[in-house]
Amino acid sequence: MRVSGERRGAGGATAAAVGAQVRQRRLQRGMSAAELARRAGLSKATLSGLEAGTGNPTIETLDAIALALHIPLTDLLARDTDAGPVHVLATEPERDGPTRELLRRVGGGHTLELWRLRVPPHTSLDGLPHAPGTVEHLVVGSGALTAGPGDDLRELRHGDLLAFAGDRPHLYRTGEEAADITVVIASPVVG
Amino acid sequence: MRVSGERRGAGGATAAAVGAQVRQRRLQRGMSAAELARRAGLSKATLSGLEAGTGNPTIETLDAIALALHIPLTDLLARDTDAGPVHVLATEPERDGPTRELLRRVGGGHTLELWRLRVPPHTSLDGLPHAPGTVEHLVVGSGALTAGPGDDLRELRHGDLLAFAGDRPHLYRTGEEAADITVVIASPVVG
DNA sequence: ACCATACGTTCAATATACCGAACGCGCAAG
DNA sequence: CTTGCGCGTTCGGTATATTGAACGTATGGT
Structure with missing residues (x-):
């Protein structure tokens, strides 16, 4: 990940987001940067740079830091905190082939994801296995399809709901009809 | 985080867990380490060490890596929990008037509810305020409607997503078109 | 006013995460 | 068997994440 041209340059978008997250959590606790650095066993310099979004922490x-703040590590990586107000997201224009679109991800520790899948007729799409303990819900908005974990596929029609453990390889397959489904993925909160 | 006595020594427990996660996800996908490294723009050496649990990745x-595997970054940091069984729920037969149907409710660590709403044309339906901190997501499966908190209504069409704080009174209202929407209600664990 | 303490930032030095190259291995084609 | 290719691992070298110290600022005590 060598970024040429800049020494000690600003890190990627992720680094900036994490920095903001850390600063926010620290201030919520009324903790000084020096104290957090002390508790985490880091130098003030490291923390300072990190919060500034500069660099690329290990x-x-x-x-x-997460330990010192008593929060799960994943909370520091949460990009989309749901404190926000109303939020609308329009879907992409229709395209050929299957589309897999992440609509939203919320919750401390990324507990909830909303996806929208469009599967054309006679298409098979495999679902990526998620973290262990994850539950996947699948609401058929329109059309029909066969879906589920590889060893337990189910026939689904418009309006049906399928729920299954998302940590195994799974599959979405259409027949004559296309399918338009909403997928809700709920992951356990862990540290 | 200087670990004395060993140069290039084994990283912390977190690094080992992440390494295992990465390897697992990669193999699930039938991808070679070399290929993952290529796609992620990393050297094979880095990935090799990382998967071995050695080192301390940035x-x-x-x-x-998460990007190359098409998974959220936080998935790489998840620890084990257990899974649930497959569960299918068929919807009720179509009826007149608006229907508000609870598809599923889960309550491990957070409360998650899945609703399906069918709103005929020229109908207004008010949503009940939920607990403070609750987030409500609304995915439009088909049709069009106006929805949101009383003071911030939005026009939505097929495929749109609306997210808003669910602890205020809100509203779903259709015009000429009927609407078929999936509602996801997520309540945080209060800590 | 003066000094002392604590804060957050910036610097040179050091430890180390990353890279490229070389290695040994297994497999398939010639 | 020999050659070639791709795999995963192990080696220096180099870029850089982290450090300790020095800095300027703000606050409180005397």
Whole structure:
């Protein structure tokens, strides 16, 4: 990940987001940067840069901070906190082939994801396995399809709901009809 | 985070867990380490060490891997829990008037409800306020409607997503068209 | 006013995460 | 068997994440 041209340059978007997240959590707790650095066993310099969004922290550094703040590590990576007001997201214009579109991800520790899948007729699409403990819900908005974990496929029609453990490979397959489905993925909160 | 005594030594527990996660996800996809490294823009050496649990990867490295695997970054940090069985629920037969149907409610660590609403044309339906901190998501399966909190209504069409704080009174109203929507209600665990 | 303490930032130095290259291995084609 | 290719691992070298110290600022005590 070598970024040429800049030494000690601003890190990627993720780094900036994480920095903001850390600063926010720290201030919520009324903790000074110096104190957080002390508790986490880091130097003030590291924390300062990190909060500024500069640089590219390691996992251990983040883990130490999460521990010192008493929050799960994944909370530091939450990009889309749901404190926000009303939020609308329009879908992409229709295209050929299957589309898999992440509509939204919310919750401390990424507990909820909303996806929209459009599967043309006679198409098979495999679902990516998620973290263990994840539950996947599938609401058929229109059309019909066969879906589920590889060893337990079910026939679904418009309006049906399928729920299954999302940590195994699974499958969406259409027949004559296309399908338009909403997928809700709920992951356990872990640290 | 200086670990004395060992150069290039094994990283912390977190690093090992992440390494295992990465390897698992990669193999689930039938992808070789070399190919993943290529797609993520990393060297084979980095990935090899990372999967072995050795070392201490940076956020950018992990981000690149998550991207190449098409999974959210936080999935790489998840720990084990257990899974649930497959569960199908068929919807009721179509009826006149608006229907508000609870598809599923789960309550492990958070409360998650899935509703299906069918709103005929020229109908107004008010949503009940939920607990503070609750987020309501509304995915339009078909048709069109106006929805949202009383003071911030939005026009929505097929495929749109609306997200808003569910602890205020809100409203669903159709015009000429009927609407068929999936509602996801997520209540946070209060801590 | 003066000093002391704590804060957050910036610097040179050091430890280390990453890279490219070389290695040994297994497999398939010639 | 020999050659070639791709795999996953192990080696220096180099870029850089982290550090400790020095800095300017703000606040409180004497």
